[in-house]
Amino acid sequence: MKLKVQKLGSSAIIRLPTKVLKKLNIKIGDVLLVNLNDHKLKLHVQKPKYKLADLVLEMDKSFPIIEEWESMPSVGKEII
Numbered sequence: 001m002k003l004k005v006q007k008l009g010s011s012a013i014i015r016l017p018t019k020v021l022k023k024l025n026i027k028i029g030d031v032l033l034v035n036l037n038d039h040k041l042k043l044h045v046q047k048p049k050y051k052l053a054d055l056v057l058e059m060d061k062s063f064p065i066i067e068e069w070e071s072m073p074s075v076g077k078e079i080i
Contacts, residue, residue: 003014016026026032026045035042066072 001017001020003016005012005014007013021027024045031046031048033044033046035044
């Protein structure tokens with residue numbers, strides 16, 4: 001596959017076809033790591049690794065806090 005280097009503002013870009021994005025499960029906003037070796041460019045997709053504590057810190061502070069949620073009845077197909 002050939003990709004052309006193009007100008008966008010003061011930057012140079014390459015555009016990845018939708019088929020490539022789907023095949024590699026790359027989404028807009030994903031981070032690609034670049035490795036250079038012997039005039040070869042390798043891109044690696046870096047998927048984020050979430051920690052529950054970090055996600056909780058990002059929550060909207062107006063979100064209601066539910067106490068004793070462990071004792072609430074099941075409402076769907078929860079696995080206990």
